[in-house]
Amino acid sequence: MNVPTPPSQPTAAPSAPDHETVIEVDDLLMQFGPQTVLAGLDLKVRRGETLVIMGGSGCGKSTLLRLMIGAITPTRGKIRLFGEDIAVAGETELDALRRRFGILFQSAALYQSMSIAENVALPMRELTNLPEDLIDLQVKMKLEAVGLREHADKFPAQISGGMKKRAGLARALALDPEIIFYDEPSAGLDPVTSAEIDQLILTLTKKLGVTSVVVTHEMDSAFTIADRMVMLDKGRCLKIAKREEYERIRTTTKEEAAMLPEDDRIVRQFIRGDAYGPITDRRTLTSYADDLMGLLAPLPASPSITPTR
Ligand SMILES: Nc1ncnc2c1ncn2[C@@H]1O[C@H](COP(=O)(O)OP(=O)(O)OP(=O)(O)O)[C@@H](O)[C@H]1O
Ligand SMILES: [Mg+2]
Numbered sequence: 001m002n003v004p005t006p007p008s009q010p011t012a013a014p015s016a017p018d019h020e021t022v023i024e025v026d027d028l029l030m031q032f033g034p035q036t037v038l039a040g041l042d043l044k045v046r047r048g049e050t051l052v053i054m055g056g057s058g059c060g061k062s063t064l065l066r067l068m069i070g071a072i073t074p075t076r077g078k079i080r081l082f083g084e085d086i087a088v089a090g091e092t093e094l095d096a097l098r099r100r101f102g103i104l105f106q107s108a109a110l111y112q113s114m115s116i117a118e119n120v121a122l123p124m125r126e127l128t129n130l131p132e133d134l135i136d137l138q139v140k141m142k143l144e145a146v147g148l149r150e151h152a153d154k155f156p157a158q159i160s161g162g163m164k165k166r167a168g169l170a171r172a173l174a175l176d177p178e179i180i181f182y183d184e185p186s187a188g189l190d191p192v193t194s195a196e197i198d199q200l201i202l203t204l205t206k207k208l209g210v211t212s213v214v215v216t217h218e219m220d221s222a223f224t225i226a227d228r229m230v231m232l233d234k235g236r237c238l239k240i241a242k243r244e245e246y247e248r249i250r251t252t253t254k255e256e257a258a259m260l261p262e263d264d265r266i267v268r269q270f271i272r273g274d275a276y277g278p279i280t281d282r283r284t285l286t287s288y289a290d291d292l293m294g295l296l297a298p299l300p301a302s303p304s305i306t307p308t309r
Helices: 061-068 091-098 116-127 132-145 161-172 191-208 219-225 243-250 262-272 278-296
Strands: 021-032 035-046 050-054 076-081 101-104 179-183 211-215 228-233 236-242
Touching (some): 021 061, 021 211, 035 211, 035 228, 050 061, 050 191, 061 076, 101 161, 116 161, 132 161, 191 219, 211 219, 228 243, 228 262, 243 262, 262 278
Parallel strands (some): 101 179, 179 211
Antiparallel strands (some): 021 035, 021 076, 228 236
């Protein structure tokens, strides 16, 4: 008689430093040559949340995303993805990690020579052993989820910017990821298409329990999708807080704003898109100081005017 083997014990999910944290960024320094982009940044992303990352152009948002997915190596500091230090993970571990997240790049980054369906199928072909008929089925489901099933055979050059973003999103969904990284998902889209992308992000997060890390400059979008928001400034997290707290700062009157701490006044100017405030004041001061330094530089080392006394 065949004795059935006992079912194997369910294996525990890869250990995370604490139950809620799926990404932990610790004292992250990123330098490109002489330029310091991230200067000791700390950040935690919790399972199931949508975290919106904001900050001025060039402040390092895309760089932070690329570091989080292990595409580039930090100058210093640690990044743990699902509890694993990605700096020490070998190729096999990295491949296993890559199956657990999807990315929608700033430019959608579709392969021009492949149809939309082939673009979506690519991660499944590269990172799984699924048979072709199952891949076809999965591709149809992902394209349906983003409203592109009827355009499966078109090429990227034949579809609009909004459709490209959706196709990029379908590809990010290919492996049913636990985390999706979005780099400016609604930039350059008309308001309705942008709102549709927001709804897609909300649906994915709330219905499927996906964790979303979204870089965006679109404030309507940020306030629609975020559970928490973080503003990067000078290579660090200036403020990380729930959406409600950001909403409170956004709606303070000018008189109330004068009483806010400096960091909150910076956040306020940014999220309101005000032309005047601490960000622009700081810029003016900095460039004035630079100008003065520029004037001082050519001065001779020794005084050319001999003191009379
Ligand atoms: N590979 C690289 N080599 C050198 N410098 C780089 C590299 N990648 C990014 N940088 C620099 O790092 C800084 C941050 O770039 P990043 O693309 O992360 O900014 P961002 O916050 O995403 O800006 P945007 O809002 O315009 O997309 C920029 O000054 C950029 O020139
Ligand atoms: Mg960017």
